[in-house]
Amino acid sequence: MATTPSSTDRGQWSGKLGFILAAAGSAIGLGNVWRFPTSTAQGGGGLFVFIYLFFVFSIGVPVILAELSLGRATKKNPVGAFAKLAPSSWWPAVGGLGVLTGFGILAFYAVIAGWTVGYLSQALTGAYGVPLSAEESGRIFTEMISSPGRAVFLTGAFMLLTIWVVRGGIAKGIERTTKILMPVLFALLILLALRAMTLPGGMEGVAFMFQPDFSELSAGVVLGALGQAFFSLSLGMGAMITYGSYFPDGENLPFSGVSVAIFDTLIAILAGLIIFPALFAAGGDIESSGPGLVFVVLPTVFGTLPAGGLLAIAFYALLAIAALTSTISLLEVVVSYFIDEKGWSRSKAAWTIGVACFVLAIPSALSNGAVPALANIFGTDWLTLNSIVWGNYSLSIGAFLTCIFVGWKWGMPKTFEVLQQGGHALPGKGALGMLIMVICPLAIVVTLAFIVITGNYL
Numbered sequence: 001m002a003t004t005p006s007s008t009d010r011g012q013w014s015g016k017l018g019f020i021l022a023a024a025g026s027a028i029g030l031g032n033v034w035r036f037p038t039s040t041a042q043g044g045g046g047l048f049v050f051i052y053l054f055f056v057f058s059i060g061v062p063v064i065l066a067e068l069s070l071g072r073a074t075k076k077n078p079v080g081a082f083a084k085l086a087p088s089s090w091w092p093a094v095g096g097l098g099v100l101t102g103f104g105i106l107a108f109y110a111v112i113a114g115w116t117v118g119y120l121s122q123a124l125t126g127a128y129g130v131p132l133s134a135e136e137s138g139r140i141f142t143e144m145i146s147s148p149g150r151a152v153f154l155t156g157a158f159m160l161l162t163i164w165v166v167r168g169g170i171a172k173g174i175e176r177t178t179k180i181l182m183p184v185l186f187a188l189l190i191l192l193a194l195r196a197m198t199l200p201g202g203m204e205g206v207a208f209m210f211q212p213d214f215s216e217l218s219a220g221v222v223l224g225a226l227g228q229a230f231f232s233l234s235l236g237m238g239a240m241i242t243y244g245s246y247f248p249d250g251e252n253l254p255f256s257g258v259s260v261a262i263f264d265t266l267i268a269i270l271a272g273l274i275i276f277p278a279l280f281a282a283g284g285d286i287e288s289s290g291p292g293l294v295f296v297v298l299p300t301v302f303g304t305l306p307a308g309g310l311l312a313i314a315f316y317a318l319l320a321i322a323a324l325t326s327t328i329s330l331l332e333v334v335v336s337y338f339i340d341e342k343g344w345s346r347s348k349a350a351w352t353i354g355v356a357c358f359v360l361a362i363p364s365a366l367s368n369g370a371v372p373a374l375a376n377i378f379g380t381d382w383l384t385l386n387s388i389v390w391g392n393y394s395l396s397i398g399a400f401l402t403c404i405f406v407g408w409k410w411g412m413p414k415t416f417e418v419l420q421q422g423g424h425a426l427p428g429k430g431a432l433g434m435l436i437m438v439i440c441p442l443a444i445v446v447t448l449a450f451i452v453i454t455g456n457y458l
């Protein structure tokens, strides 16, 4: 299992497929099923989706290849990777920002993940096979998350699960979980999307998702789409550096990276094709949608399906697992840092960081109903604020610095060499170099500059 003598607690994926599944496991999660529809609703629909798709392929793909190369070349955690390629410089701080961001994201992500477990337990008692209006469904949601004990308990339970898998190590823990369940999730999403789109009024939701209204264009919408592209692909904080560090020698890295981006995007679009048609069919309100959107809308679909109760159980179980393969990668980034750089054992790192993260997650767990003071901070709830700060700003800044490092400090020739390792073809080198060196950093800086100019921070 060990790949480098200095870090016996490291591991390696069993092969290309193992890697694709595990990296897709990191990428696919609540970012697709929860954050994408929520951000789309807040970003005005089609315009947001349009910009998001553009960013995934023009910026997300180059950045995923850049991060994977850094990991593959160094076989290190994000901090170690920068330190190895640029010793005695401040570059490792970029990895440090990534580790911090992973921690910050996990501390709100675990809360939503906890909600999925709450919904799963309700589905198991048969709550969702029955017809539900948007109002009734909204009431169930509010009831569930406004009990402080319950919200904190669910978050804690989810963190425990994450710690448990991360403690078990790379290949065994992560791959096995992902291998079987991702395809099943995909199939179930297709089924639900077909159902939602054929509900009366459902096609209005499809129109909302795909008809861009250019009058909605603002710096906030663009940053939201950019942040969402990074968030959904697990970029900008070193998760893909870490996963790339376990990439098997000789396998095709560019192919694997692009596959992950395509799968991830398909799942997000499918999730949107469930949520928006269902929301329009149920007569729900787009304007007032917050982090609860997906949780309120989905139960209205299950009630319209034969065996809807069983489908709800399968869906929430799969969603919880998709969330778990993402929380694993978030915790893994922080854990691999402490293993590699501080010499901690895997078990000590997983427990210490996992518990600390749980404690920091408590305010987010209480910010959607339990503690009113946490529901309105700078005009939004504490959880959404964290999602914006870590998800949009921190990831964008991290991705910007990664592009500058790879393009200008480490250099494209070395990057191409690593990408082609194993004798695999890399078409479009010129374009890729241009994107990593110029287009991506420029797009991020311009977006952030517009945010500052317009003062439209949230």
Ligand code: PHE
Residues within 6 Å of the ligand: 026, 027, 028, 029, 030, 031, 032, 105, 230, 231, 232, 233, 234, 235, 237, 239, 326, 327, 329, 330
């Ligand atoms: N990409 C994950 C999701 O969509 C979230 C995530 C972000 C995971 C950043 C790791 C790093 O759910």
